[in-house]
Structure formats: C-alpha cells, structure tokens
Amino acid sequence: MALTGVEIFKLLPKTNCKKCGFPTCLAFAMQLAARKVSLDACPDVSDAAKATLGEASAPPVRPITLGTGTKAVKLGEETVLFRHEKKFVNPCVFAIGIKDTYDDVTVDKKIDECLTSEIERVGQKLKVDAIAIINDSGDKAKFEALAKKVASKAGDVPAIICTGNTDAAAVALAQFKDKKALLYGATMANVTEMAGIAKGNGAALGVAASNLDELQDLTEKAKGAGIEDIVMDSGAKKAKDILEHNTLLRRAAIKKGNKSVGFPTINFMMRDDNLLETLMVGLGIAKYSSIVVLSSAEKWKNLVTFTLRQNIYTDPQVPMQVAQNIYEIGAPAPNSPLIVTTNFSLTYFIVAGEVENSKVPTWLAVMDCEGLSVLTAWAAGKFTAGKIAAFIKESGVEDKISNKELIIPGYVAILSGALEEKLEGWKITVGPREANAIPTYLKSKTA
C-alpha cells in the first residue's frame, strides 16, 4: 500500500544534502509520495529503505508489456478509479478473437481485419492491438496449426494464447517464444504447469477463475510459481458481473493496496449481437478492462470503439488539440467563405460540424492556440490580432482564395479593427458568437 510523504521521509537519510534536486529530504519524500520523482534520485538511500520503498512505490496495478517491437502494447499501471482524478494510463487493449474451429477463409479475414485496422483520428493512430488465438476445438493439432498461421501472417502482433489444455498451450505458445505473448487459461487444476510453460516461453500468464476468491488464490499460486506478469479473468461474463468485478478489483488494488489483485484484467466481450458486443467493448473501456477480446473488427465498429477509447483515455487536464491547418470543408472554391478559430479539439469539432451542417463549402483556418477555446485563448493572449494576422499570412491561404475576407468568432469582435490594420487589403467580418448560429449565418452570407 502506498506510503505517505512522512512515512517515506522516515526511511530517507535525512541529511538534506540536496543531491536529489530538492531542498530537503521531506520535500523529496512528498514528491515520492505523489509519484512525481523516482527514488533513484537519492544517491544515499540504504538498501533496506530501497526495498521497502520500492515495494510501496510500485504502481498499484502492475505494468505489463505484451509483444515486442513497434507493435508492443502496455497494460496496467493505473492509479485512479475516475478519470477526473488523473489520466487513465494505458488504454484498454483490443484483441480480436480467432477460434481454431473457424474455416481458413474466416481465419484469414480476421487476421486481415486486425492488420488493416489502423486509422488516424485527431492526430493519433488507433488500431486493433492483439490477436487472441482460442482453442475452441479442444484439439491440440488444430490449435497448433492456427497458432502457426497467425505467427506466419501476423507474427509481430502481440498474441494471446487461450487454452486450458497444457499440451495445446505448449505447442501453440512455442510459435511466439520470447515475443512476450500472453498465455491465458491457468486454472486451479493446471496453474503450476501453465506457469512453467509461460516462463519457458517468456510469456505473461493469464489466470481464469470462476469467482473473486478463486482469482486471488490463483494469482498467489502463479506468483508462487515464479510468475510476475499476470493478467486476471475473474470469470465474469455478464455486463453486471464484469462491472462489479472490475470495479472491486481496481478498488482493492488502488485503495486497499491488495497486491494479490494488482494486475491488469482481461474480459471476453463476444456476443451474437454485434451491436451489443460494441457496447460491451464500451463497458470495458469505461470500467477498467485492460484487455477486451472481440469476435470481429469491422471498420464501423472500430471507428466507434477507437473513438470511445481515445475519449476516455485523454488527459482531463490537457486539452485535446487538432493540428494547425487550413481545413477544407465541403469542396471550397476560391470565393468560398474563410473562417478562423482556435485548435481546441472541441472547438474544432463543433465549428467544423456546424459548417458541415450548413452545406456551404468553407475554408476553416484552425490556429494553434495550445488547445484553448476562443475566449480563453484570447484572454491568454494567444488569439490576438497580431498572431492571427501572422498565421493567416504564413498559412498560404491567400493563394487559394479570391476575396480576402476573414470571418472571426463573434466573441472576439473586439479584434476586428486591429486585424484590419495588420492584414492589409483584407476585410474582417465578425461572425456568430456561438457555433450553432453558423449554418444560418453561412447560408445567408452565400445566398
């Protein structure tokens, strides 16, 4: 369980030597308690104190990396229950499930869905991160064949080997040796053998319990067998139970310092109804799943779930930004209107959305104001006449348009005079204050 600043202070040398960069040992201790610095910054701390502090300062949910190379993904490391407290750390991993009972065409299709899933949204690249190979047949040879196929076609994608059969586990996992795969399916009956197979192949171990008591026993057994990287399945299948178990596990790890359950979680979200499955993925994103396993990854479904994951895992203290650019909405012509606004993502989305609604093709000049909204940026001196003028001149938009008229947000009407001085030859027009008035405004302007 996390120590307080004072408790940490008692373990430090108390020399106030300043070598850590802080004026006193107490100040350093406070930073340690807030997880803002590393204990390594103190050169004089004793080994005994290091051991105690190391244990106490480890993240309540253990960080685990799946896969190697550019496609590796991180799990765990979470420190809070609600996103307003602090940013959620490692976005829920999406794994497409491929069963060894599928025919070749379906298998190829699913692998392809994973490999071609990447899309870009608000400057981030989003994709299906992993492949879960599922031993639905119970047959060792079929499972091995599927593992081989996935390894040859998508060998750099993090793999999750799902089986309760130790023979099948051994042959399938061997295809991903030392690639930091996840071997999922350790139960009370086989945990020792499964731990041995995972260790031998450099894999993490996924434990599959049937309730929370058993889960805690299983993780302890896995730890006893020398496994450090554990992923937990409490056995919850229904949305109600997933919500309950994930919440209790996250709370136990973070608020009670329960190290037996301080591990990432995995939930199987497959449903016959694909739309319901999409919403189950949403449940996993919002309510603490580290990995969700899906039955399919159609492009429409990806766009929905990727967007939600991006929304929930943004830093609530850092505004989302879009890139500074002259965006073309509709197919603007040289005489189409030109609107300027700031690059706060919400501002951009709302303004761009209303311009779309207007059906009037428009040039939308989005200026980098460090992600602040119009009024805030203006108040902070980032959306001033001088800066807007410089942005418009450097943007090259002058070469694209025929009439030099710039529409500014109604809230900064005050800037119009100064802008006309700084943008010689331009007409500055004051647009609506609120984005919802944009359609009417643009329609009347071009009527």
Add this chain to the structure above:
Amino acid sequence: MAFTPPKETYTGKVYPVTIGSGDKAVTFGGENVLPFHSFEGSTPNRPVIAYEIMDVPPTDWPDKVKEPYAAVSDDPVKWAKFCEQDLKAKAIALRLYGTHPDSGNKSADDAVKVVKDVLAAISVPLIIIGSNHAEKDTDVLVKVSEAAKGNTCVIGKAQEANYKTIAASAMANGHMLIAMSELDINLSKQLNIMITQLGFTKEKIIIDPMCSALGYGLEYTYTVMERIRLTALTLNDATMQQPMLGDVGMYVWKIKEVTASEDILPEWGALTERGVAWEAQTAASLLLSGAELLIMRHPEAVRAVDAFIDELV
C-alpha cells in the same frame, strides 16, 4: 484466501422521479450507489429511454434515422402512436423544433395544439422540449406547460437565461423540469440552486449537464456526470441529487461520422451500422457515467441500449 471486496457505502442518494400517470407512468433514479452498482446498494429503477419525435418533419435528420419514421413523421400524432404501439416506447420526447425562429417559427399556439393532440393519442409519459431558442422557449414552454396540466410531463429545457418563467409554469402545472447548463458541475449546481430558490421542488428537477456525441466532447459530458453523481453520493449534496438526462439523438445525428458515406471515407466502414452504433455507444457511455433518462432516435440503437441495460441489471 478469501478476497475482501472493498465495498463503498454512500451517504447520499439520487431522487426517484416518476413521470406520466396511470399504469404507464415510469420512475427512474432512486439509487444510492454509482450507476449499476447493485452489488453494494439499492438500484430500484431501470434507466428510461424516450423516443424523440418532432412537431415538424425531420428534414435535417440523416436518411438512416429518417427512414424508420418515413410513413409517420409528417404528423406528430401518427409519429407518437407509432413509437408507443410499434416500437413499444416507454416514454416519448416531443421536440418543438418548428417553433425556432430559424426553422419555421411556429407559434406557441401551434405548439399547444401539437402537445394536446399528442397527449390525447398516447398513454406513455411525454417529455416536452423547446427549440433551444432561449427567448422563444419562454413563450412556447409556458403555454404548452399549461396545456399539458395534469399529465405530469417533463418540461425543458430551463437554462440560466430563461429558467424563471419556465420553472414557474412547470411548477404551477405539476410538471418535472429539465435544468440545462453547459458542461460544468458548478454551473449545474448553481442553476439547481437558483431554480429551487424560486420555490421549485428540488425532487422535480432533472439535470441536463449538456450532452455531447462520442468523439465530439463525450468525455466532458461523461466526466461532468460522474462528478455530479459522486458529489450527490459521497458528499450528500442535496443540490446535486437529481437524476440526469442524456439528450443523445440530437447531438449524434448531425456529425460527420453518421452522415459521411463509405464511398468518401472507406476507412470508416459501412454507414448503415456506423450511425446506429454511434448513437448507441454515446448513450451507453452516458448510462455508465450516471444518466437515468435518455432521449434517442434510432429504434435499432434503442434496442441495443436496452439489451445492454438488460445485462447490467
């Protein structure tokens, strides 16, 4: 070793709100725990989804969501009956969109007629929403509120600019009131306080912290709702203990993701599924953060969210 479940007990609870009358009345709210946390407290009522209809044909709705109502949306009465009888709506939300000065500027008397006709045609509860023109809503909502007296409707939305008259008429005519503020827990609290200072019963308010669509600020609505609910439960703050509304359909069915065809953006996949999923996912996320009343448009999205609630309760 047995796992010790770290359960929470909260000091506050959410007010239950009952709307409509007779055996079709519905109640939502009333829980003393976070959404769907039935494992540590009481969650007596299921969230309610209301189908949105309008007083004018939905010309600016995308085709995908216009289509299920193609045969009925020229007439609000037919539309309302279709929702109740064919779609088994538990509640209906009538948006008086045609009263907006920019979209027809229908009069308050026109709105009164629509409200009376719809009320006469249905037996499920009615939510009556203005056109979101602060000034016009004052006139329209006061008159429809009177016309709907005795039906225990929900009237909305009262905002900082117009809450006084709207709240007064909702109170005089026995309705619930939606109090909408703009994505800020403090503004929401302040509006609730101002409304109750008029003498309006705090148990008859429904909070609308302002909806946003998935990808268009959903995380703000999500987090404001979560914070409002935590304030209600952990701080026992009586000014924040009302159920919350997610006015989902209107915010979803105008964005690019529900209108751009696959021909233009092949990487976004099929538009048919995309729009419905967008509405359903927005709604489902808001349920998880605290909404108990949703206003939605597409029957397939409503069906998916209903199935999701079935799994959660």
